[in-house]
Amino acid sequence: TNEPLLSEKDQTSVDVDSPLPDDLTRDEIELPSVEEPELARHYVRLSQQNYGVDSGPYPLGSCTMKYNPRFTEDAAALPAAAVHPDRSAGSLQGTLELMADLQDYLGRIGGMDAVTLQPPAGAAGEFTGILLAEAYHEANGEGHRDEVVVPDAAHGTNFASAALGGYDVVEIPSGDDGRVDLDALEAALGENTAALMLTNPNTLGLFERDIETVAEMVHDAGGLLYYDGANLNALLGRARPGDMGFDIMHFNVHKTFATPHGGGGPGAGPVGVTEDLAEFLPDPHIREGTNGYELYTPERSVGKVHGFQGNWPVLVKAFAYIDRLGDDGLGDASAKAVLNANYLAEQLDYDIPLGPFHHEFVASAGDQDAADVAKRMLDYGVHPPTTKWPELVDEALMTEPTEIETKSGLDDLADAFNAVAGEDDETLASAPNRTTARRIDQTAAARNPRLSWHDLD
Amino acid sequence: TNEPLLSEKDQTSVDVDSPLPDDLTRDEIELPSVEEPELARHYVRLSQQNYGVDSGPYPLGSCTMKYNPRFTEDAAALPAAAVHPDRSAGSLQGTLELMADLQDYLGRIGGMDAVTLQPPAGAAGEFTGILLAEAYHEANGEGHRDEVVVPDAAHGTNFASAALGGYDVVEIPSGDDGRVDLDALEAALGENTAALMLTNPNTLGLFERDIETVAEMVHDAGGLLYYDGANLNALLGRARPGDMGFDIMHFNVHKTFATPHGGGGPGAGPVGVTEDLAEFLPDPHIREGTNGYELYTPERSVGKVHGFQGNWPVLVKAFAYIDRLGDDGLGDASAKAVLNANYLAEQLDYDIPLGPFHHEFVASAGDQDAADVAKRMLDYGVHPPTTKWPELVDEALMTEPTEIETKSGLDDLADAFNAVAGEDDETLASAPNRTTARRIDQTAAARNPRLSWHDLD
């Protein structure tokens, strides 16, 4: 049964009486006034109508839904972490040291020379990267470069972030093998190329084998190579973007470093760059000076991409995770993520056209509708994969179990996939049946937008 | 679907290799070894198969299931609260001050002169009270008193605690009005009477109107009057056991002061006494001395009833609750608890033979089986009342909504009661149907006890 809206439990209208003059205040405000016992029940019940990683498998491809270690929450909740961003550097040596160390860790992991922690999410990291590329070209007298090349299989944010930076997006088709088509790339590159944005392994889980050639081609064209960190969980300890020729990269800390996604955020999208680009990093940056850690403005800084310093508690969690796992743990995370994806794939009845893949694979639902497959999987108590994307695979089921599943968990997940694979279209179309809500009418929601309780009767 | 046992997820046998000589160690140990992601899911899923106060109404009569304010958890979790019991008093002035203040608060609330916080639960409080009564009589040269009088409607712990103290229990029948029958009491009292244990309002929710006469009779017989604090939530700010003539009382902090019951405990059962009994209180007791707070052994202390100082975190929670509510809040809690019980009763189709009741009432399921009624109520998503007890009411439904329910919550609860009241025996007998488990075979569990996973195939 549905949990009523707070507004259905109570609506209390309060006449605003204030120490301010009347003409500077509103007349009234109407909001629910519900005592704490009922509020607690409200939110507990709502939580029970929500599925998270702790509920079961969450093989959402490209989202890397890892277990969120609970101790990192305790780390982020330490009272000494709760500080105001305008505090003097001298009084925040602990915060700055932790940030400097995280910059250092990320640099080592990505093979990058300098890292900013300011971008508050992966997409913000991409946009920061675009700003950096722009500033770099400007500084080199190449401000005319106004194109960013993006493969068709890239995340939507790549396109949108480039566009937000004012760039024209040049989309290139993937080759038949699911990787960058070098001819298409060659055709797309030119004197106006500012950058190529690339995910590696790409969204099909395939390593871009020609990455060194790609890097050479982009660099020869005068462009920069940008690494989308969404799939970094596949490579930890085995390959580094910096070593492959990438000039700029972002990290998705919730994907790679197990910070919780929180139903949509907050995230953090630190950006790493090579030495040549370090002087452009956002303001302020952190370094160790003679009198301890200090904040400073890089010489040709692009300025700010967040009002303050980004999502600090998320950064604490990422730091604690990296610090706990160390080399051994990080390498093992990738190894098991790749093994789990390969093992799961091995058990599936669905066809997987492309490989060898790493931490994720894209199966094809074949004659079935991939979105229906997903809805039906919900009935088996598991979260479905990402569907219908990338479009290179028909009726795509983009699947990423991550390293947190046990063998028997993967077996159960495979059973769910295979059960659905054997079902008819009618069954799929009428799913789900065992969930809090049955299939929700998306069209009606968009046709008649009701976006607050004020819009309800 | 059932969550497997940990032992069904994994069993790892470890050969014990230790720095100790082999003859001082065991050979092996076999236990589940499950990584944290799967453990988190295990416990999250198990929690989802459990019903608490935050899940919905919990009108379990005599158990006073109130909302557990979350801030009291934060209070108890303060790092400064985590101390070892053997610390010097000088280094624990904060802990001792809080305990002294809680003793003081409880004394004021109960109308008692001195309070010990040591008993780790209500029943332990009862037993402590029995020890105090025994010591008191011994000290007065009346060690021959070997009987404790207990009304038939009293909690089972009263009988058991008296018996544990070595007393013969003299059970007296209640009068037709559900209260103490003065003639029966007169007959039971005598030169061997050590104490009368009384709950007021009693388990039917009825105030013992003759309490002053009862007190006089007990005292005239040379006995002590013991107050079972289970129902104190009905009286806060309106009457105090000390003022009614009680000599000893215990508090159930989870019932009256909203500490969580935690699925069975831990609780705390502080005991209050009049001045005459203070010298017998358990060792150590806390007082403010010239150099701050100190621990001392009361002159004729009964000794210890817990290895250390009882369930300290629970006491912190109780203190924080009382400190937050203050006079106004505590009085309001009782007022609303009584109002809620009366309002709910008004809505019910079941007969309620006795009154006027306070914070709880005992309805009769009439021709229905009260236990079946309870099972069927589970299907309506609410927790049922206590059933079949006290036996004074046929097919008793002992109901205590507490102050935390809203009017509409009570209306919904009444709907559940009344829906069940209108159903046939067959429907009731086959309930519940919408719960994690359906009706569980209690007889089989007792006939073939399997109490660990070692007993399963």
Place this chain on the structure above:
Amino acid sequence: MSGSPYAAPSEADTEAMLDAVGVDDVDELFDIPESVRFDGEFGIDAKSEQAALRETKRRLSKNDDLTEFLGRGHYEHYVPSLVDSVSQRSEFITSYTQYQPEVTQGFLQVLFEYQSLLVELTGLGIANCSMYDEATALAEAALLAKRVRAADGHRVLVPEYVRDNYVSVLKNYTGGSDVTVERYGTDDGNVDLAALEATVDDDVVMVYAENPTTLGTVEENLGAVGDLADDHDALFCLGSDPVAMSVLQRPVDVGADVVVGDASVLGMPTSYGTGLGVFATREEFLRQVPGRLVGVSEDEDGTRAFTLTLQTREQHIRKERATSNICTNQAWVALRAGIHAAWLGADGLVDLANELVELPRDLAADLNEIRGIQAPIHDRHHVREFQARTDQPAPAVASDLESEGFAVHAVDNHILQVCITDANAHAADEFVAAVREVTE
């Protein structure tokens, strides 16, 4: 210690899985050219949970324990325990964006209730689930203005009192859109209407003002600002926050077209600037709104159900033509803010806001008693904070106060800014004494 404690397959399972996959070693599964294989070490030692937690604690313990009287966009209010308790529930914090609404009704309803709160506070028709913070929300507002304005235009006007930080973000976000950001004048801590009037023209796409302002002042002529913007078909964007809005003039009533702000004033402790960008606007701009929107629909059984809606605005569908590049947002912070607001209720919000008017008034009066301090410097009403003039150099005063255990802003050579809320009000007397101590 070897391996990740959060990588589930046991040694035995790993062997069995390798067998099933048909390789001897997991390394064979990595299709990485030899030449880009990494054979080095990060040089990070694995640690126990206890040691890792201690390492974080060890670093953070080097922060000085100061009582903060800091604001200017990031504020602290007492956060009730219920917020942590609920928001840390696994089902909420470990979930992803609600792409499968049938199993995420709980979070969707939470976000819908959050949107509803902002609609009530602003009086505007719609609010999204969140932007990153006030600065990025302001930037998105400017981009929205650029998109929705009938005529092409190139200027965005913001008042002098806006933080440089925010203006920098605004400039970065609008840099790709042929928009210039300009400051306009202020007068005694409020918008200078004459200055605004002098600069506003038909090339302006958006005029921004704040209430309360970054200086803590209450704006007294918002209606006129709105009118000026309207006269030139520019959007009027107002910056505020959910607590202040519960008593200040309702944004819609002063003509605001967009409201931005930081709702992390609710539900979050100070967090080194973590935000929760408010974005509310008129219904007519619905299809140009950035970020996530939760709407109501029905499921197969005709039962009311919530879902993300109008996703065709977003990057994962519209790619380079999306209304914004935002994907991951601040949903969990919105959950926390929503719980806090619900816990306060209408009465509690208004009471808190009123307290935030009284506290700075009283503190300013107390500081004004001190020789060498004039407070407040603006002859306005204030919310939470105010500026004070110091005869001594303000940076030196701030530094001396730090030694006494207090943090304040030194915003100019002789100007301090002081913020007081329910969270630090208990230390007001000690603070005044410390200011006296270091200035007299």
Place this chain on the structure above:
Amino acid sequence: MSGSPYAAPSEADTEAMLDAVGVDDVDELFDIPESVRFDGEFGIDAKSEQAALRETKRRLSKNDDLTEFLGRGHYEHYVPSLVDSVSQRSEFITSYTQYQPEVTQGFLQVLFEYQSLLVELTGLGIANCSMYDEATALAEAALLAKRVRAADGHRVLVPEYVRDNYVSVLKNYTGGSDVTVERYGTDDGNVDLAALEATVDDDVVMVYAENPTTLGTVEENLGAVGDLADDHDALFCLGSDPVAMSVLQRPVDVGADVVVGDASVLGMPTSYGTGLGVFATREEFLRQVPGRLVGVSEDEDGTRAFTLTLQTREQHIRKERATSNICTNQAWVALRAGIHAAWLGADGLVDLANELVELPRDLAADLNEIRGIQAPIHDRHHVREFQARTDQPAPAVASDLESEGFAVHAVDNHILQVCITDANAHAADEFVAAVREVTE
């Protein structure tokens, strides 16, 4: 502030409810004779949540911040964050005893798994859900022994090293049962077998020993103690804890009939002595066991299900003939201990136990280097703790150490007891330095 923030009915609802009930004022519902009505005040001021939390914090901040090297029955091990996270979930912490098993399968399974852990550790057939602590568990063991022994008997024998605290509890619990508690001799921190043999007779119902002992020593002749008890048809009760039991001799193998102890060594920080009484015994005594038992059964559908069982032993059914008066127990602490044990796993438990053998060995050796300190004083293996002899008066040494920020036990004029675990091991070097500082 007026009324309880946790009393739900609003003012309007209250009026409607009073109407429905047919009274004008809630006072009319109280059937209390005028003469015993309370018309005074408790004199406790109502407070906001913030203020109430601050009041608790204010008091507790008066505790000195000492690094504790304390044990003797109450121990600290690092508690993983998962324990708090899970145990604070509403469904667990706000639930009551599982009287309706159909809606409390989750907690019942948790308790069943806890029982299983103790069965594995002890080797005994059954374990209950919990007693309050080790002391009350020991007392319940004596009462069980008295009940189950074929012949009547009146003596309970406990070794000298048992804490006076525990003996006081034991005496109180057995005071109503015609049982006397007597101490028997020890030798170099272990049971003195000769002394035990000299005193044990057919009037003895139970012999108690510990492993490790309160002194931290490992008992070396437990089998012989068990045999001596057995020779006189007395029960052998062994005190231990779940971490130590993972490596020490398995209780069933040394003839233990009952195992008691404190399982709050797992899952709980130091908590001023909060316990989790272990109670495990042989299957033959099943119907004489005190406390709650969770068993397995089936539901109507034939699905495995858990339930409290054998409740006819308990007070709410059998009243004065119950096996114990216990009702509320330590279920939530058992939940926490169970999570901690599961988190450690078999390997983790053994590793921790081994660390607890090595740490005191090494610390004793370090202290022994200090002039005026001999450690350990017992020529035994130790777990967690050991005693040291001080040339200077031990209470003065302990007091001086307190000034240096450390807490230790002064158990006799020249005897300190020192406890070291994974929780305080990081401070071992500073501790040794402090001891050197105050003694040399």
